Amino acid sequence: MDESNKFGPLKSGSLQAIIHAYKSAVTRWCRRNGFEDFAWQSRFYDRIIRADGSLDRIREYIINNPAKWEYDKNNSANLWM
Structure with a gap:
């Protein structure tokens, strides 16, 4: 694979x-299948x-984070925050 990134060429x-x-x-x-707007999450x-x-900390984050969506500033219901 001859692709590269900011750190140099990718090792096959x-x-x-x-x-x-x-x-x-x-x-x-x-x-190719009609998902023209598909993009990987930025950042x-x-x-x-x-x-x-x-x-363990990552698992806990994954389990508990959805419950915090109600209070997230990016939740359209909270745009006034």
């Missing part, structure tokens, strides 16, 4: 190269979870 078979290929394939599929970054404590 690396996790970064695999994720890049996946995102590219999904984006192409979406464009999102992939992270490798290296410790059990980190994994």
Whole structure:
């Protein structure tokens, strides 16, 4: 794979190269199948979870975060906040 990014060329078979290929394939599929407005979430970054404590905190965030949507400033009901 000869793709590159701001850190240099992607190493074939690396996790970064695999994720890049996946995102590219999904984006192409979406464009070909009528999902022209599809886009990956901006300001999102992939992270490798290296410790059990980190994994537990991330799981807790995933479980509890939807309950906070009612109070989120990006919720259209709260645009006045």
